[in-house]
Amino acid sequence: MEAIRIRGTGKPLRGNVRISGAKNAALPILCATLLSDGASKLRNVPALRDMDTTAALLRFLGRDVVVSAPEVTVAEASKPVRPEAPYELVKQMRASVLVLGPLVARYGRAKVSLPGGCAIGARPIDQHLKGLEAMGCTIKLDRGYVIAEGPGGGGRLKGAEVYFDLPTVTGTENLMMAAALAKGRSTLVNCAREPEIEELGRILNKMGAEVDGAGTDVIHIVGADRDKLQPFDHAIIPDRIEAGTYMCAAAMIDGGDVVLEAAELGDLEALALKLRHAGVQISAEGQNIRVKRDGPLRAVNVTTAPHPGFPTDMQAQLLALMCLADGESMITETIFENRFMHVPELQRMGASCALRGNTAVVSGVSRLFGASVMATDLRASASLVIAGLAAEGETEVRRVYHLDRGYEKIEAKLQGLGADVERVMGVSG
Ligand code: EPZ
Numbered sequence: 001m002e003a004i005r006i007r008g009t010g011k012p013l014r015g016n017v018r019i020s021g022a023k024n025a026a027l028p029i030l031c032a033t034l035l036s037d038g039a040s041k042l043r044n045v046p047a048l049r050d051m052d053t054t055a056a057l058l059r060f061l062g063r064d065v066v067v068s069a070p071e072v073t074v075a076e077a078s079k080p081v082r083p084e085a086p087y088e089l090v091k092q093m094r095a096s097v098l099v100l101g102p103l104v105a106r107y108g109r110a111k112v113s114l115p116g117g118c119a120i121g122a123r124p125i126d127q128h129l130k131g132l133e134a135m136g137c138t139i140k141l142d143r144g145y146v147i148a149e150g151p152g153g154g155g156r157l158k159g160a161e162v163y164f165d166l167p168t169v170t171g172t173e174n175l176m177m178a179a180a181l182a183k184g185r186s187t188l189v190n191c192a193r194e195p196e197i198e199e200l201g202r203i204l205n206k207m208g209a210e211v212d213g214a215g216t217d218v219i220h221i222v223g224a225d226r227d228k229l230q231p232f233d234h235a236i237i238p239d240r241i242e243a244g245t246y247m248c249a250a251a252m253i254d255g256g257d258v259v260l261e262a263a264e265l266g267d268l269e270a271l272a273l274k275l276r277h278a279g280v281q282i283s284a285e286g287q288n289i290r291v292k293r294d295g296p297l298r299a300v301n302v303t304t305a306p307h308p309g310f311p312t313d314m315q316a317q318l319l320a321l322m323c324l325a326d327g328e329s330m331i332t333e334t335i336f337e338n339r340f341m342h343v344p345e346l347q348r349m350g351a352s353c354a355l356r357g358n359t360a361v362v363s364g365v366s367r368l369f370g371a372s373v374m375a376t377d378l379r380a381s382a383s384l385v386i387a388g389l390a391a392e393g394e395t396e397v398r399r400v401y402h403l404d405r406g407y408e409k410i411e412a413k414l415q416g417l418g419a420d421v422e423r424v425m426g427v428s429g
Contacts, residue, residue, distance in 0.1 A: 003427035004397045004411060006388030007420040008370055012255035012293065013389070015417045017246055019263040020046035020408040021070060022239040025196040027095045028173040029203050029236065030054045033074040034061070034081065034102035035181060036207060038231030042072045045236065046408040049401070053093040057085060061099065069408075076231075081106075087113040087144060093405075094118060097125055100148060101174035104137055105181035106228060108154035112146050119377040121336040127164050127171040134160040135175075135182050159184030159223055167192040167306040172219070173200055179221040180209035180229060188219040194307040195267045199237050206232040240267040241313045242407060243289060245382050247271065248317040249414070250291040251280045252324065252390040258417060260289040270310040274300050274318065278325060299327030299364055304335050316342045316383035323351040324390060325364040332359045342380035345373040349384075349391055370395040375402040382407060389419055398427055 021044035031054070033040045045051055047069035055065040055072065062082050064075035083103040090096040090113035103110035117123050129139045129146065136151035136158045150157055159182045162175055172191040177200075179186035191197065193215055201214020207229035210222035243263040250258035265272060265284040272282045277300045281292040299322060304312040312335035322329040323346055333339045340360055343353050348371045352363040370393030375381030381403040388395030397403070400423070403410060414421045 001398065001427055002400050003424050004385055004400050004403065005422050005424050006370070006385060006395045006397070008389065008391040008393060008395070009420050010253070011418055012253040013250050013258050013417040013419060014256070016259045016261055017413050017417055018261040019238045019243045019246070021236045022196055022199070023048055023050055023406050024169070024241070025199045025236045026051060027054055028098050028170070028177070028196070028200050029234070030058065030072065030074070031098040031102055032177055032200065032203055032207065033058070033063070033231070034099060035106055035177060035229040036231045037077040037228055039076045040074045040231040041233040043235035044070050045072045046070070046239065048406060048408055049404050050093050050095065050406070053089065054096070057089045057096050057099065060086065060089060083107045083110040085112040090115055094123060095170060097128065098170055098174055100128065100146065101132070101178035104132060104148040104150060105157050105178040108150040108156065110148045112148070114141070114144050114146055119341060120339045125171070127166070127168045128174045131162040131164070131171065131175040131188070132178060134162045135178055135186070136160070157182035159186040159221070161187045162189065164188070164190040166190070167217070169194050169197065172197055176200060176204060176211065176214065176219060176221060179223060180204045180207070180211065181227070182223040184223060186221045186223065188221070189217070191217050191219050192306055193217060195237060195240060203232055203234055204229070206234060238262050238264055240264065241311065244268050244271045244311070244314045245317050245386065245407070246413070247275060247282065247289065247291045248321045249386040249389060251275060251278070251293045251297065251321055252386055254293055254295065256291065256293040258291050259285070260291065262287055263289045265289050270308060271314050271318070274302055274310065278321070297321065297325035297364070299325040299329040299362070301330040303332040306335070312336060312339060313379050315339060316379045317386060319343070319353070319360055319362060320346060320383040320387040322362045323353065323365060323368060323387065327364055329362040329364070330359055331362060334358065341376040342383045345380070345384055346387055348373060349387055349395065351387070367392055369393055372396045372398065375399045378402050378406045385410065389414070396424070396427065
């Protein structure tokens with residue numbers, strides 16, 4: 001088992017770091033290639049395990065995929081697609097459920113393993129299924145699989161009005177892709193508004209669909225009047241959560257001064273506001289973001305919310321930063337039911353944090369101490385790494401495969417900013 005070992009040097013991070021393409025944009029866009037038979041090319045794709053998993057899924061379905069980061073090419077279809085996504089692949093990555101909408105829209109049927117829950121919550125997909133039923137799909141659940149069939153035993157989906165009971169990112173994305181080939185108009189209401197959804201809307205329009213309003217809470221889609229869409233060639237947007245993670249890392253030690261290259265501050269306004277309130281200087285410089293810390297950190301209160309609210313994917317990283325702030329922070333998680341697993345690990349590093357229901361009460365301390373800690377999910381593991389940067393002594397973050405799902409070359413990027421970080425092998429899990 002691999003681990004990341006961080007030695008707290010006491011020196012602030014300084015220098016430039018290039019932000020990779022957005023994992024959570026690349027995943028739905030790769031699934032959107034199923035809506036076309038042609039050869040599509042995706043650029044600025046991060047070299048992450050989830051990309052390999054998605055490529056393996058597309059290959060299982062029958063498409064030829066070449067992953068050569070930062071490019072991924074889905075070749076022209078050479079054989080019929082088998083619209084089935086097995087448990088063995090879906091269990092590796094919940095976002096595999098994003099093949100459901102494209103498959104049933106294109107082939108009239110799909111058999112996709114229910115993704116099941118994960119460390120941070122139950123993660124149901126009832127909203128995805130409700131939307132597909134509104135488009136005329138018959139949905140059956142059979143031994144852990146979703147069996148979806150278009151109208152009349154496999155016919156074409158019909159445009160519909162779909163109302164989401166709550167904003168769901170992949171639910172919105174699945175229904176956008178389904179509606180892109182459904183017959184007639186669809187209106188999706190109470191949609192998630194993340195920048196990755198706006199990016200998917202751009203792709204579907206490049207492919208010949210008519211999508212209006214992606215990135216807002218109401219999306220209008222006119223399904224293409226043919227049975228497939230055109231291929232595309234597209235470079236995806238930067239990863240705002242990776243960028244936010246490095247913004248918190250830069251603020252961990254007084255004197256930090258880091259430029260994030262190819263990062264979009266507009267997608268991180270809620271985080272930037274909170275960091276500024278905490279005393280961190282954040283500025284946009286062209287296509288870059290500059291983060292400077294010059295003085296003590298002030299405690300801030302945060303409640304996670306759907307975009308454009310404070311992102312749940314940044315909660316763990318900000319909590320790590322607040323462990324060293326002056327005062328008490330109240331950090332409330334409203335999106336997932338179990339997203340404080342980083343707290344017990346941070347407590348082992350000397351953090352003073354109490355959990356009260358879905359709120360973490362963090363009392364800032366003057367210093368953290370290095371320790372061996374356990375990663376439990378993607379963003380929790382990132383929070384342990386950035387805490388290790390500011391801790392006295394050595395921190396070893398185990399089960400680092402969680403980290404590798406969302407952070408490309410994290411040790412090289414942190415080394416480039418002056419951190420003493422290395423990947424070690426053969427550590428017990
Ligand atoms: C996406 O997950 C992201 N993943 C997550 O990022 C992110 O944390 C999450 O959105 C919230 O922003 C990808 O984009 C691949 P949701 P998703 O559906 O779509 C409930 C990371 O760290 N819900 O927006 O699965 C759900 O339980 C990952 O990169 C239903 O009840 O999240 C949750 O409480 C982690 N029924 C809330 O909605 C449904 O049918 C938001 O979930 C769907 C969701």
